[in-house]
Amino acid sequence: xxxxxxxxxxxxxxxxxxLILVTYLSVTLLLTGVVLMIATGISPLDGGPxxxxxxxxxxxxxxxxxxxxxxxxxxxxxTPVTRVIAAAVGFxxxxxxxxxxxxxxxxxxxxxxxxxxxxxxxxxxxxx
Amino acid sequence: xxxGLLMIAGGAAxxxxxxxxxxxxxxxxxxxxxxxxxxxxxxxxxxxLVCVIMTSSAAAGVYLERHVAxxxxxxxxxxxxxxGALIGGSIAFLLDERLLSxxxxxxxxYVAFSMARARVxxxxxxxxxxxxxxxxxxxxxxxxxxxxxxxxxxxxxxxxEAILAELSGxxxxxxxxxxxxxxxxxxxxxxxxLGIGGGIIKVPxxxxxxxxxxxxxxxxxxxxxxxxxxxxxxxxxxxxxIDPYVAGPTAIGVFLGATIGSRIAPRVNVRWLQLAxxxxxxxxxxxxxxxxx
Numbered sequence: 001x002x003x004x005x006x007x008x009x010x011x012x013x014x015x016x017x018x019l020i021l022v023t024y025l026s027v028t029l030l031l032t033g034v035v036l037m038i039a040t041g042i043s044p045l046d047g048g049p050x051x052x053x054x055x056x057x058x059x060x061x062x063x064x065x066x067x068x069x070x071x072x073x074x075x076x077x078x079t080p081v082t083r084v085i086a087a088a089v090g091f092x093x094x095x096x097x098x099x100x101x102x103x104x105x106x107x108x109x110x111x112x113x114x115x116x117x118x119x120x121x122x123x124x125x126x127x128x
Numbered sequence: 129x130x131x132g133l134l135m136i137a138g139g140a141a142x143x144x145x146x147x148x149x150x151x152x153x154x155x156x157x158x159x160x161x162x163x164x165x166x167x168x169x170x171x172x173x174x175x176x177l178v179c180v181i182m183t184s185s186a187a188a189g190v191y192l193e194r195h196v197a198x199x200x201x202x203x204x205x206x207x208x209x210x211x212g213a214l215i216g217g218s219i220a221f222l223l224d225e226r227l228l229s230x231x232x233x234x235x236x237x238y239v240a241f242s243m244a245r246a247r248v249x250x251x252x253x254x255x256x257x258x259x260x261x262x263x264x265x266x267x268x269x270x271x272x273x274x275x276x277x278x279x280x281x282x283x284x285x286x287x288x289e290a291i292l293a294e295l296s297g298x299x300x301x302x303x304x305x306x307x308x309x310x311x312x313x314x315x316x317x318x319x320x321x322l323g324i325g326g327g328i329i330k331v332p333x334x335x336x337x338x339x340x341x342x343x344x345x346x347x348x349x350x351x352x353x354x355x356x357x358x359x360x361x362x363x364x365x366x367x368x369x370i371d372p373y374v375a376g377p378t379a380i381g382v383f384l385g386a387t388i389g390s391r392i393a394p395r396v397n398v399r400w401l402q403l404a405x406x407x408x409x410x411x412x413x414x415x416x417x418x419x420x421x
Contacts, residue, residue, distance in 0.1 A: 005298075009195055012192045012193075012195060012197075012199050013192065013193050013195075015189075015192055015199070016188070016189045016190065016191070016192030016193035016194075017189065017193060018189070019185050019186070019188055019189030019192065020186060020189035020190065020193075022185070023182060023185045023186040023189065024186075026182065027182070027380070027383055030376050030379055030380055031380055033372070033376050034132070034136070034376045034377050034380050037132060037373060037376065037377075038129050038132050038133070041129060042132075042373060043129070043131045043132065043373075044131050044132050044135050044165075044371075044373045044374045044376075044377055045131055045165065045166075045373075045374075046373060047371065047373070048371040048372040048373035048374070049372070050368055051365070051368070051372075065373075065376075066372055066373075069372035069373070069375070069376040070372050072376065073178055073365070073370065073372060073375055073376070073379075074365075076178055076181050076182050076185070076379065077178065077181060077358050077361045077362060077365065078358075079181065079182075079185045079354065079358075080181060080184075080185060080188075080354030080355045080357075080358045081355070081358055083185075083188075083354070083355075084203070084355060087199065087203060096200075096294075098204075098291065098294070099200060099203055099204070102203050102204050102207045103203060105207045105210075106203070106206060106207050106210050106355055109207070109210040109211055109213075109214055109359055110210065110355075110358065110359055110362060112214055113213075113214050113217060113359050113360070113362045113363050114362055114366065116214065116218055116363065117362075117363055117366040117367055118366075
């Protein structure tokens with residue numbers, strides 16, 4: 001195996017460990033939220049609160065189930081995005097510019113997804 | 129409390145079935161939430177996308193650590209699945225829910241039919257599967273690069289070959305990147321519209337059209353599913369279509385189910401499970417059609 005191949009494999013293993021770590025972190029947050037939800041007698045069919053980023057940190061301190069669930073859900077969605085960022089940095093270090101471009105294209109698409117909702121007035125607005 | 133526990137149990141059942149049969153949980157979560165708990169289809173799709181990301185991230189992490197997934201090929205194709213997901217996530221909010229139900233029923237019938245056909249043509253359990261069937265022996269990547277660079281007149285072809293070689297594995301060469309790009313974009317659209325990972329499109333695409341060995345194709349598809357689903361899940365999240373009280377219990381259930389499924393898989397007779405699953409898919413498809421009418 002060449003030195004380049006050894007480096008590639010070590011890099012992929014690091015990204016793999018990162019994905020596992022963040023997934024378990026997300027599961028812990030969601031599990032805490034679900035336990036709090038059940039303990040406080042909230043039914044899933046009650047209809048959850050709208051996402052309000054400004055209240056999330058305070059919600060964690062007051063053991064609000066919705067705060068744990070929202071942060072857990074956002075962590076789940078962000079997990080593959082962080083993997084793309086890590087990969088882009090790794091490919092840039094090894095000079096693999098085509099793959100850096102692919103990674104930046106993926107990130108641009110995610111930003112376009114957010115922008116498409118913002119432009120149509122749907123940001124944090126249920127039923128928009 | 130009972131509903132929450134039922135949702136966890138339902139998610140766990142979807143996770144176990146999905147894990148044992150090699151499907152993402154998405155194809156089961158949407159019918160579970162719409163038919164079982166009376167959710168709107170779009171709300172169910174949003175929750176399903178979150179579950180799909182969570183199970184795929186955990187599995188992709190393991191595949192990358194074990195060097196089964198092809199990170200380079202995955203990242204190249206997921207650019208196009210993400211674009212497809214952006215398109216699908218945007219048009220999902222313009223389409224009538226009844227049309228989405230009909231599309232989902234069609235997907236269920238397609239998977240049931242594919243599974244039934246595979247049961248007929250697949251050898252009995254215990255027979256080995258040739259994972260390199262479509263990725264038949266080809267020139268090694270280094271040979272491809274060398275062949276491409278020794279002919280100065282074939283610079284464009286050489287460039288393409290060099291890219292393909294860069295995306296190839298140590299024991300196979302990727303081919304038909306154009307088909308892969310078109311198919312990946314389509315997989316992204318379907319994923320965002322119906323809340324599935326899209327593996328049922330990506331795995332055959334990579335294996336049969338691009339010459340990637342089946343095991344690598346499945347692992348790479350798993351890697352790609354995360355970004356595909358994230359691109360559209362962001363849209364569902366910001367439009368307020370993801371309910372945290374539904375998504376939390378369901379995602380935890382699916383995660384537990386997928387973990388259990390992967391551990392009991394060696395001891396389960398999958399052929400009988402497939403038969404039961406085909407029946408479940410057929411009945412669910414009829415119920416989804418009934419909802420649409």
